Amino acid sequence: MVNTSWTSVSHFVLLGISTHPDEQIPLFLLFLLMYIVNVAGNFSIITLIVSAPHLHTPMYVFLSNLALADICFTSTTVPKMLQNIFSSAKAISYVGCLAQTYFFICFAAVENFLLAVMACDRYLAICHPLRYPTILTGMLCAQMVILCHVLSHLHALLHTLLMGRLTFCGDNRISHFFCDLYPLMKISCTSTHLNTLMIHTEGVIVINGALAFITASYAFIISAVLRIPSAKGKWRTFSTCGSHLTVVAIFYGTLTWVYFRPLSSYSATNGRIVTVMYTVVTPMLNPFIYSLRNGDVKEAFRKWMRRL
Incomplete structure (x- = not known):
């Protein structure tokens, strides 16, 4: 019997975004700048929320956790990519x-x-404003955040274990700037049917399940907003959701384009470009999207700057 968990590859070579020597320094500077902006911006959001008592509400608890996740998300890929740009081994x-x-x-x-x-x-705040403080308590917020992390670790463990069972016989060059699922599956010399099946079933449930929940929430929100008599009131109420909707559109649009398609149609070049959008660009933009459209965050930032 063949041991399918065995691999003859001790390491992989990350080819990066571009192999042209004259593009290496501009790419390094560009991604270093985006990484610094990402970490500084998201860390500032976390610091503002922690230091401003009036931001100690469920909405901002979730936002601070999102900012922390963005820092960790980008830090898993960009530092190694920056190191490999000037490394001969990569x-x-x-x-x-x-x-x-x-x-x-x-x-x-x-x-x-x-x-x-x-x-x-947002659904509870807009559709059930009077019951909002009693429904979304601090304890429930903590439980929801913990559940998000537990489910995420289980989801990651499943796909990583499935990746670990694949055999890599000789070609260890990954056409990407990090170890992503599809580029790894492309160079495996064993069947990736189970991996693809789980991406298109369990992965779809995780991603599309959350997206369906978001869509349903905003369906109720839009219904509630349309019942507000004044146009100004409608705009003021719905504007609190604009930042969230912007992030949702960018994140799920790029994520769906990369993963929920047949492995045979995956293009290394297009995959790298689109992946940069949700791994680097979106986490970098999130602090600006939320702060520029949020009066509470801008006011907290002004008070913070006056104290410096």
Whole structure:
């Protein structure tokens, strides 16, 4: 019997976004800048929420957790990519590759679930404003955040274990800047049918389940907003959801385009470009999307700057 968990590959070579030498320095500077902006922006959001007592509400508890997830999400891929740009080997160990896959999937799933509970928060705040404080208590918020992390780790463990059972016979070059599922499956010399099946079943349930929950929440929100008599009141109420909807559209649009399609149609070039959107660009933009459209955050930032 063949041991399908055996692999002759001790490490992988991450080819990165581009192999052209003249593009390496501009890419390094661009991604270093985006990473610094991402960490600084999301850390500032967390600091503002922790330091401002009036932001200690469920909405901002979820937002601070989303900011932390964004930092961790990008930190699983970008530092290694920056290191590999100036490395001749561009290598990552087999165990390191699986670890990177695990944490990448985990923090992507955390963001997925947090966007769903943030939609629930907006639904309760708009559709049940009088009962909102009694329904969404601090204890329930903590339980929801913990559940998001537990489900995310289980989801990541499943796909990482399935990746670990694949055999890699000789070609260890990954056409990507990190150890992503499809690029790894592309170079496996054993059947990836089970991996693909789980992505298109369990993965669809996790991602589309959260997206369906968000869609249902906003269906109720829109229904409630339409019953508000004044146009100004409608705009003021629905504007509180604009930041969340923007993040949802970018995150799920790019995620669905990359993963929920046949493996045979996966293009390394297009996959890298779109993956950059939700692994680097979206986490970088999230602090600006939420702060520029949020009066409470802007006011907390002004008070914070005056204290410096």
